[in-house]
Amino acid sequence: MAARAERQPGSRVRVSVEVAFEGQSHVAEAEGIGTETIEIRLAALATLDAIRQVTDTPPFRFVGIKSMHAFDADVILVALRDPEMEGTRYIGAVPVRTTHVAAAAAAVMDATNRVLFRRAEEDDTAETA
Numbered sequence: 001m002a003a004r005a006e007r008q009p010g011s012r013v014r015v016s017v018e019v020a021f022e023g024q025s026h027v028a029e030a031e032g033i034g035t036e037t038i039e040i041r042l043a044a045l046a047t048l049d050a051i052r053q054v055t056d057t058p059p060f061r062f063v064g065i066k067s068m069h070a071f072d073a074d075v076i077l078v079a080l081r082d083p084e085m086e087g088t089r090y091i092g093a094v095p096v097r098t099t100h101v102a103a104a105a106a107a108v109m110d111a112t113n114r115v116l117f118r119r120a121e122e123d124d125t126a127e128t129a
Contacts, residue, residue: 003047003105005039015042017105019050021116026053036100040065043104044078051108055116058084065107067100076100078107082115090115 003017013034018027028049030042044065052059063079074096082088092111096103 001047001105001109003043003099003102005034005043005099005101007034013039013042015039015046015101017043017046017050019047019054019109021051021054024054026050028053036067040067040076040100040104043101044108047105047108048080051112051116057116060090060112060115063089065104067096074100074103076103076107078104078111080108080111085115 001017001019003015006014006016008014011034012031014029014031016027016029018025028046030046030049032038032042044062048060048062051057061081061083063081065076065078067074067076069075076094076096078092080090082090090111092107092109094103094106094110
């Protein structure tokens with residue numbers, strides 16, 4: 001997974017996120033006004049779009065994202081819902097190690113990985129049955 005933000009004229013920002021899953025990869029982009037709060041939201045939305053492209057799974061619904069400072073570190077928290085699982089909520093949390101944008105994308109991956117791998121295993125089991 002790779003994520004970056006590119007500043008554009010007029011306070012705009014373009015965030016691009018590349019997600020790889022089971023040998024497939026996809027780059028998704030999202031654009032908006034370039035505040036840090038908007039950048040992490042754009043990173044989360046682009047990551048969700050890329051996940052949909054490479055996994056062909058029903059979409060997770062974005063609930064929210066927050067940057068906070070805890071235990072002497074900046075942390076990104078993201079909340080998602082899975083409409084297929086009766087609206088089950090998934091939370092991802094990642095410390096900021098490089099950029100807030102990269103941490104936001106990683107937080108989405110943290111929230112979705114358990115579900116995506118479980119679905120992939122179920123698909124493999126169904127194909128061999």
